[in-house]
Amino acid sequence: xxxxxxxxxxxxxxxxxxxxxxxxxxxxxxxxxxxxxxxxxxxxxxxxxxxxxxxxxxxxxxxxxxxxxxxxxxxxxxxxxxxxxxxxxxxxxxxxxxxxxxxxxxxxxxxxxxxxxxxxxxxxxxxxxxxxxxxxxxxxxxxxxxxxxxxxxxxxxxxxxxxxxxxxxxxxxxxxxxxxxxxxxxxxxxxxxxxxxxxxxxxxxxxxxxxxxxxxxxxxxxxxxxxxxxxxxxxxxxxxxxxxxxxxxxxxxxxxxxxxxxxxxxxxxxxxxxxxxxxxxxxxxxxxxxxxxxxxxxxxxxxxxxxxxxxxxxxxxxxxxxxxxxxxxxxxxxxxxxxxxxxxxxxxxxxxxxxxxxxxxxxxxxxxxxxxxxxxxxxxxxxxxxxxxxxxxxxxxxxxxxxxxxxxxxxxxxxxxxxxxxxxxxxxxxxxxxxxxxxxxxxxxxxxxxxxxxxxxxxxxxxxxxxxxxxxxxxxxxxxxxxxxxxxxxxxxxxxxxxxxxxxxxxxxxxxxxxxxxxxxxxxxxxxxxxxxxxxxxxxxxxxxxxxxxxxxxxxxxxxxxxxxxxxxxxxxxxxxxxxxxxxxxxxxxxxxxxxxxxxxxxxxxxxxxxxxxxxxxxxxxxxxxxxxxxxxxxxxxxxxxxxxxxxxxxxxxxxxxxxxxxxxxxxxxxxxxxxxxxxxxxxxxxxxxxxxxxxxxxxxxxxxxxxxxxxx
RNA sequence: GCGCUCUUAGCUCAGUUGGUUAGAGCGUCCGCCUCACACGCGGAAGGUCGCAAGUUCGAAUCUUGCAGAGCGCACCA
Numbered sequence: 133x134x135x136x137x138x139x140x141x142x143x144x145x146x147x148x149x150x151x152x153x154x155x156x157x158x159x160x161x162x163x164x165x166x167x168x169x170x171x172x173x174x175x176x177x178x179x180x181x182x183x184x185x186x187x188x189x190x191x192x193x194x195x196x197x198x199x200x201x202x203x204x205x206x207x208x209x210x211x212x213x214x215x216x217x218x219x220x221x222x223x224x225x226x227x228x229x230x231x232x233x234x235x236x237x238x239x240x241x242x243x244x245x246x247x248x249x250x251x252x253x254x255x256x257x258x259x260x261x262x263x264x265x266x267x268x269x270x271x272x273x274x275x276x277x278x279x280x281x282x283x284x285x286x287x288x289x290x291x292x293x294x295x296x297x298x299x300x301x302x303x304x305x306x307x308x309x310x311x312x313x314x315x316x317x318x319x320x321x322x323x324x325x326x327x328x329x330x331x332x333x334x335x336x337x338x339x340x341x342x343x344x345x346x347x348x349x350x351x352x353x354x355x356x357x358x359x360x361x362x363x364x365x366x367x368x369x370x371x372x373x374x375x376x377x378x379x380x381x382x383x384x385x386x387x388x389x390x391x392x393x394x395x396x397x398x399x400x401x402x403x404x405x406x407x408x409x410x411x412x413x414x415x416x417x418x419x420x421x422x423x424x425x426x427x428x429x430x431x432x433x434x435x436x437x438x439x440x441x442x443x444x445x446x447x448x449x450x451x452x453x454x455x456x457x458x459x460x461x462x463x464x465x466x467x468x469x470x471x472x473x474x475x476x477x478x479x480x481x482x483x484x485x486x487x488x489x490x491x492x493x494x495x496x497x498x499x500x501x502x503x504x505x506x507x508x509x510x511x512x513x514x515x516x517x518x519x520x521x522x523x524x525x526x527x528x529x530x531x532x533x534x535x536x537x538x539x540x541x542x543x544x545x546x547x548x549x550x551x552x553x554x555x556x557x558x559x560x561x562x563x564x565x566x567x568x569x570x571x572x573x574x575x576x577x578x579x580x581x582x583x584x585x586x587x588x589x590x591x592x593x594x595x596x597x598x599x600x601x602x603x604x605x606x607x608x609x610x611x612x613x614x615x616x617x618x619x620x621x622x623x624x625x626x627x628x629x630x631x632x633x634x635x636x637x638x639x640x641x642x643x644x645x646x647x648x649x650x651x652x653x654x655x656x657x658x659x660x661x662x663x664x665x666x667x668x669x670x671x672x673x674x675x676x677x678x679x680x681x682x683x684x685x686x687x688x689x690x691x692x693x694x695x696x697x698x699x700x701x702x703x704x705x706x707x708x709x710x711x712x713x714x715x716x717x718x719x720x721x722x723x724x725x726x727x728x729x730x731x732x733x734x735x736x737x738x739x740x741x742x743x744x745x746x747x748x749x750x751x752x753x754x755x756x757x758x759x760x761x762x763x764x765x766x767x768x769x770x771x772x773x774x775x776x777x778x779x780x781x782x783x784x785x786x787x788x789x790x791x792x793x794x795x796x797x798x799x800x801x802x803x804x805x806x807x808x809x810x811x812x813x814x815x816x817x818x819x820x821x822x823x824x825x826x827x828x829x830x831x832x833x834x835x836x837x838x839x840x841x842x843x844x845x
Numbered sequence: 846g847c848g849c850u851c852u853u854a855g856c857u858c859a860g861u862u863g864g865u866u867a868g869a870g871c872g873u874c875c876g877c878c879u880c881a882c883a884c885g886c887g888g889a890a891g892g893u894c895g896c897a898a899g900u901u902c903g904a905a906u907c908u909u910g911c912a913g914a915g916c917g918c919a920c921c922a
Contacts, residue, residue: 140884327920334922346922359922396921404922413921474920519849523917526848530919618917644850651857651915683858683870687850689915691857695871702884713881756861762869777881 133715134824141708143672143701147816151267154819159835161274162210166835173209174607175201176589176637177273178620179216179281182259183224186266188646188654188692189613191664192684194269195677196643196757197611201272202812203752206838212604213273214592215266217259219282221543221581222318226480228254228542229316240317244541244576251542252282265665270673270815272834277600279592281584282544289591290584291547291564293631294493298562302496302630303536305548305560309412310535312488313478314433318539319492320478321580322532323619325485327474334471335455336400338463340378340387345400347473348407349458350450353381353438354426355405359417362391364402379461381454382440392417410487425489433486447486493546493577494533500626501528507635513625516641516755517687520617527618536580543578550575586623589636596632607637609755614642614687641755642687646680649693667697674814675701681761681813703765704817707810710773711821714799717784718826730801731794737776738798741767741805742844748809749841757813764809772802800827808836 158164162172175197180190197213205211228251229239239247259280266273279286297303310319332347342358360367372391377384387405394417395404408418408425418425428438435442435450442450458464476485505528507513508521515521537546549572551559561567566574584591593605606628612620621640628636647653648660655661667676678700684690730738744767751760776799783795804827811818811833822833830836 137881140882327918344922348922394921399921406922411922473922517850523849526918615917645916649857679870685859688858689850693857693871696857698884699870702882705884706882709882709885711881716881751861754861758859759861762859766869773881774886778886781881 133712133718136824137708137712137715141672141705141817141820143674143704143816144669146820147268147270147668147673150816150819151270154272154832154834155267155275157832157834159205159832160213160272161276162205162212165205165210167208167210170208170210172212172604173201173204174212174214174593174604175609175611176592176607177213177215177271178612178616179218179279179585179588180262180266181220181223182217182255182262182280183220183227184258184262186262186269186664188662188664188680190265191269191676192643192646192680192690193611193613194266194271195680196641197609198269198271198273198815199677199681199757199761199812200609200611200752200755202815202834203838205272205834206808206811206836208837210603212277212600213271215263215271215273215275215278216588216592217262217278217280218581218585219255219280219542221578222316222320222324222480222538222540223581224251224255225540225542226316239541248541255282268665268668268673270677272815277592281581281588286584286591287544288564289595290544290579290587293587293627294547294579294583295562295564297495297630302500304494304496305491306494307489307491308494308533308535309415309487310490310492311476311485312431312490313481313483314431314486315481315483316478316540317431319488319490319535319537320485321535321582324479325476326479326482327476329472330475331470331472332475333455334468334473335458336465336467337458338465339380339403339405340376342403343401343465344403344405346405347471348410348447348451349381349454350435350439350442350445350447351407351410351428352405352454353435353440354409354428355380355407356385356387357390357418357423358387358403358405359390359392359395360403361393361395361397363393364395364397366402379463381458390417390421390423392420409489412487415487415489427489429486429488431488433483448484492535493537493548494535495583497531497533500630501531501622503629504528504622504625507625507629512635512638514639516639517685520614520640520642520687523617524622527622531622534580536583537575537577538580539577541576541578543581544584546575546577546579548575549573582619582623585620587627587631589624589628590631605632605636606634609639609641610637611641611643614644617642639755643684644687644689646690646692649691649695651689651691662692662694667694671697671701672704672816674704674817675699677815678703678761678765678813681758682765683762684758686755700765703769704814706769706773707806707814707817708821710768710777710806711803711824713777714796714803715824715826717780717796718800719793719796729790729793730798731791734794734798737802740771741802742839745805745809745839746841746844749838752812761813764806764813768806768810772806776802800825804828805839807833808838811836 201211201213232239311325312319334345334347335349336343336345370389372389374389375386378387406414406417408414409427428436429447430436433446435445437443505525547562547564549561549567551571553573589607593600595601624636628634675697679697748760748763780795783791807818807822819833822828
């Protein structure tokens with residue numbers, strides 16, 4: 133027996149060394165696996181943002197995906213797990229802006245090139261840190277295939293997709309209402325905003341012969357249209373297009389009556405004025421009737437000269453002042469102080485979103501969404517848990533056109549060129565190269581991050597003619613957090629179907645959020661953030677992995693407590709001592725003969741473990757990893773150690789030589805099997821024991837053969 | 846408003862297609878340094894499976910209603 137077993141298992145002294153051996157072996161790359169003709173099995177790793185440390189959610193997905201990959205690899209598949217790093221456009225720019233802020237600098241005082249270079253340096257440094265942490269968690273991914281979303285070939289691939297979509301009429305440039313963050317000076321997609329309920333005064337004003345309601349008096353300067361439902365009998369005497377005089381904020385105005393079915397007759401007085409520039413709904417109404425639109429609030433969130441005496445005020449400040457003025461003029465009829473409405477906020481800085489009309493690039497979602505739904509209908513795409521299929525369908529059926537332009541430097545440039553930009557005779561060319569002639573001006577906008585990460589499974593396999601595309605696309609499993617069911621999953625499906633005519637994966641496994649021990653969401657302000665790397669150094673990676681997996685059903689949030697992980701550290705040590713006992717009682721002559729001299733009485737233990745093997749194999753194949761982990765844990769501790777080992781002690785100390793031989797061979801055999809079954813979950817301690825096993829049939833447990841259950845049944 | 850998820854032992858959660866005395870980890874209590882392991886061993890307490898009704902020979906598991914918790918989406922000035 134190896135002397136190392138005389139001391140308790142020490143993960144800190146083991147894990148780094150083992151990982152290095154694995155990485156050196158080359159077996160993370162399926163091209164180097166002994167089974168060259170194995171069926172491919174592919175997972176694309178959700179590329180972590182290269183802008184900070186890994187959090188508990190990363191640790192969870194790395195664990196889940198690594199379990200499946202290790203299992204498939206042992207089963208003889210050409211198991212490929214492709215790692216990556218995401219430049220995470222807006223996210224990273226926000227992180228870097230905070231750094232700038234601390235240094236008393238601002239991106240608005242920097243040259244774009246300077247800013248870009250600084251963020252690039254920061255990101256590349258963070259990327260190294262992130263990769264080290266992924267290794268620490270035991271990820272058996274193929275680093276030789278790692279991709280970064282700003283690699284030159286990735287940039288070109290993404291731009292080409294844009295070019296193709298433009299040619300196919302799936303991308304257009306349009307003036308539309310967008311979500312504008314006045315702090316970050318960029319537009320945001322709908323999923324990058326968060327609606328929060330606010331109690332805002334609801335004012336009712338006199339507007340000519342009408343009463344109109346609003347929560348935003350500060351937008352009302354330019355309002356010269358009053359809209360009501362065509363079927364509203366109360367206002368039947370007013371004809372569409374008729375005009376009237378009304379006293380308003382800054383004096384008398386001429387207003388026009390518009391009839392439009394978008395108005396809710398039940399709400400308020402059933403009459404409203406519209407501000408097309410600062411409201412999606414109003415914009416749509418204005419477009420239908422060809423009405424004028426005027427910007428009231430500038431890009432910094434301040435009132436424009438149209439507001440006369442209120443010019444330059446922030447909208448919230450102007451709000452009460454304008455209401456006061458209208459009150460003085462006798463136009464304020466009533467105020468409801470308890471009115472609740474939902475206001476969209478920037479998901480990063482919580483600044484209220486100002487709807488603005490702006491020229492942006494949009495993806496037409498309807499035809500693409502239809503393709504995605506058809507793929508689900510065909511059964512090409514399955515969700516775990518399956519209730520997410522319904523959510524996915526709903527989203528695909530109701531999605532609005534996707535704004536893909538961002539006014540930030542950190543990202544992939546949109547390959548568009550303008551001549552006479554902003555003028556009547558504006559011309560646009562889509563081209564990866566600068567067009568001939570000096571008058572062409574590059575688009576300064578960059579793509580929404582999800583436009584590039586949406587193409588990730590295609591990009592990392594080398595679509596359309598890369599070496600891996602034919603072999604590894606479509607991939608098998610997409611495992612990610614359920615919060616990405618809207619942000620990321622639909623985009624990958626759409627791009628896969630559009631470009632490669634195939635869904636990029638056939639199974640989507642969605643895990644829940646990792647919360648603290650009490651099930652509360654982790655947040656910096658609450659101070660309950662659990663750093664996974666602290667836990668690995670304290671209890672070992674294997675223990676953390678078990679803690680993350682056991683009791684963690686798909687789609688359900690997980691409460692992660694340190695005590696739980698501590699328990700699995702004890703388990704790692706238990707396994708270590710099982711090995712110590714078994715190896716101490718394994719005479720040399722038994723090695724190599726294993727099962728052949730096991731007697732009938734002892735054979736029942738082999739049969740029982742075979743049954744468990746079948747069970748566990750099916751669990752993992754059907755992605756019930758939480759169950760498989762618990763079963764093998766329970767077997768190792770409460771059957772093998774508590775019962776079989778205890779029962780073996782008198783036999784091994786006895787005088788019946790054949791019974792002794794049988795028993796020690798049995799124990800070796802059971803331990804060998806347990807190591808294999810446990811390896812995907814606890815790769816380090818099992819590998820470390822394996823290296824000392826006289827029965828090992830492969831240099832690394834990582835590539836040892838998983839028992840073939842078709843021969844066991 | 847629409848939709849999803851959850852409600853099982855003190856805590857955090859399992860319970861795979863309805864089928865024998867409902868499980869785990871941690872915690873609690875009692876006894877043990879028994880030569881694999883005190884990161885351990887043996888034993889014990891602890892649950893009307895949110896409430897109500899229904900389907901069934903049989904329900905924690907299926908149906909309906911109610912109550913509570915969490916989340917998502919859409920919102921009307």
